[in-house]
Amino acid sequence: MYQANEHRYDQMIYNRIGDSGLKLSAISLGLWNNFGSVDAYDNQKAIIHQAFDLGITSYDLANNYGPEPGSAEENFGRIMATDMHAYRDEMVITSKAGYVMWPGPYGDWGSRKSIIASADQSLKRTGLDYFDIFYSHRADPATNPEETALALDQLVRSGKTLYVGISNYDGAQTQAIANIFKDLHTPFIIHQPRYNLLNREVENDVLPVLLREHKSAISFSSLCQGLLTTKYLNGIPQDSRAKKATIPFLHPAQVEQTLQTIRALNEVAKQRNQSLAQMALAWNLRQPAIASVLIGASRPEQVVDNVAALKNLDFTTDELNQIDQILAQQAPIDWDKK
Template identity: 80%
Template sequence: MYQANPHRYVDMPYNRVGDSGLKLSALGLGLWNNFGSVDDIATQTAIIHQAFDLGITYYDLANNYGPVPGSAEENFGRIMAGDMHPYRDQLVIASKAGYLMWPGPYGDWGSRKSIIASADQSLRRTGLDYFDIFYSHRPDPHTAIEETAGALDQLVRAGKALYVGISNYDGAQTRAITRVFRDLGTPFIIHQPRYNLFNRDVERDLFPVLTAEHKSAVGFSALSQGLLTDKYLHGIPADSRARKATIPFLHPEQVDQTLETVKRLNAVAANRHQSLAQMALAWDLRQPAIASVLIGASRPEQVAANVGALANLTFSTAELREIDRILADQGPISWGAH
């Protein structure tokens, strides 16, 4: 039977989420990849054990994570019902609704019908009584924000979520829905944007809004689907995401477009005595609006390596200037759907 590391809280920073009372571990575990029905449950369990042993308390799901959609929640539920069950109150578990989950007009987007039904399904799959955070996964251009916000508010009032969040909303959309949440008295505390060295638009558009509204962010895709690691420095491995047709957000052309930039960034990381992945995570955490950064892993050793980023979170002015110069030299990157 698993027994958690008794010293797990010693070295992990825990950051307050906006002006709420909640704190998140500086790194959270994202279950988007490697936790589906096609993945080994023993490996999944070992990854979650490793993460918790290192002080990671934030675990991030969504209704459609898999493959197949829903299977990440089911597998996480199996692990929670087993030897993680005694630690439920030490975990912050989140899920989301908003991307396509089931056929027909109600399994997608942000209507009250879709969000409430999706949250109920997610609770059944995970076997949980409630989520600590439940997110609207993306804005719905055809549904009033008042309806989406009202659905999330209803989840809290029904005891199905403690806090609510949004993801992939731009600055103006965030400001608008914040007003609605404020009027409803909803505990809206967090935004989940894509943020990494190659995706910085949120610094100008979103982060000033979060700061003004006293909210925080948890960043996803900090390693840009593996581009910001040493994985592609010497070619594209056969088993990498860039070679897998099932992963729609990274393709070989992006590797080619960023290779020289990645090499230069890797040199900066080496001078900091970090891997490129560790520096990329630390770079995200330098941002005051960021409370936590999500990491992914296909094996426990990757979790430990990523947590190593916390050993050096400080950047000198010269390092930040050099990183900005390197990124300024990077030409346009094709981020189209593939």
């Protein structure tokens, strides 16, 4: 029987989400990869145990995480039922709806039917009574944002989630739905954008809106699918995301495009006595709007290494200038390459 480390809260940092009463661990565990039906279940348990023992209280899911879609929620639900149920009130567990989950016209996007049906399915798969945060995973261009907002508001009022969030919305979309939530008095508190050293668009778009509206962000792809680690410095490993056909978000060409930049950033990290991954996470957390950074892990040791980023979150002006100069020399990256 799993027993949590009694010192788990000693070193972790907890940041308030905007002006809400909720705090997130500065490092959150994302279950997008390595928690599906094709992955070793015992390793999944070991990763979650390690994360919780280090004070990570925030666990991020979505309806279609796997593969197979839904299997990450099912596996997480098994782990909660057998190992973690005693700690439920110490955990912030989140899920999302908006990307393709089941066939037909109601299996994705942001209609009331899709959002509410998906939330019900996710609760059933995880075996939970409620989520702490439920997200609209992407803005729906064919659905009035008021309908999506009302669906999320209904989830709160029916006790299926405590708070709501959005993900992958641009600045204008974020402002529009924030205004609707404000009128509804919905506890909208957080945005989950892609943000890392190589993807900075939200700095001038989404993050200013969040600060103005007193909301926070939790960044996904914080290590850019592993690019912002030392994994690719000496070639592309066979077991890496760039080699996996089931993960279409990183391509060998993108590794080649960024190799010089990654090597230069790694030298800055060495000067800071950090790994490149640790520096990348710390760099995200320098943003006032970012309450937490999502990490993925294929083994428990990666969680330990990433949490060690919190030992050095401060950057000198010279370090930040050096990083900006390195990034300015990076040619545009073809992120659409598949």
